[in-house]
Amino acid sequence: MSNGTEYVFQLIWYLIVFLLVIGVAFYITRFIGQSTLRYTRSTNLQVIDYIILGRDKGLYIVKVGDKFLLIGVSNSNITYLTEINKEDIKTLSNDKDFVTNLNISIERLKQLKNRYLSKKDGEQK
Numbered sequence: 001m002s003n004g005t006e007y008v009f010q011l012i013w014y015l016i017v018f019l020l021v022i023g024v025a026f027y028i029t030r031f032i033g034q035s036t037l038r039y040t041r042s043t044n045l046q047v048i049d050y051i052i053l054g055r056d057k058g059l060y061i062v063k064v065g066d067k068f069l070l071i072g073v074s075n076s077n078i079t080y081l082t083e084i085n086k087e088d089i090k091t092l093s094n095d096k097d098f099v100t101n102l103n104i105s106i107e108r109l110k111q112l113k114n115r116y117l118s119k120k121d122g123e124q125k
Helices: 003-040 098-116
Strands: 045-054 057-064 067-073 078-084
Touching: none
Parallel strands: none
Antiparallel strands: 045 057, 057 067, 067 078
């Protein structure tokens, strides 16, 4: 075989190996992500809100059963601060279904399109 043909076959081989490595990495990452989700889901605990106060420091509102707790988290420990009344918690409503959220997103995209892409030639907004 000529030198040019060997080069083409070698290039194709490297491309196939590269795609195989990417595919294996994708499936391994997906598998690890799914197994991690199994261990992070809980029926009794839920992080409602948090704020980062600095490097490795933050405040978390955690729902434990029917109670809401404020805890402080740092690099070396977790501290119970207080219990919060349910009435004092502002939660985001996730009652909207997929279709409603999709329609809202489409409307927002239309507004952005009209604002930025509907300019006529030479017209400045």
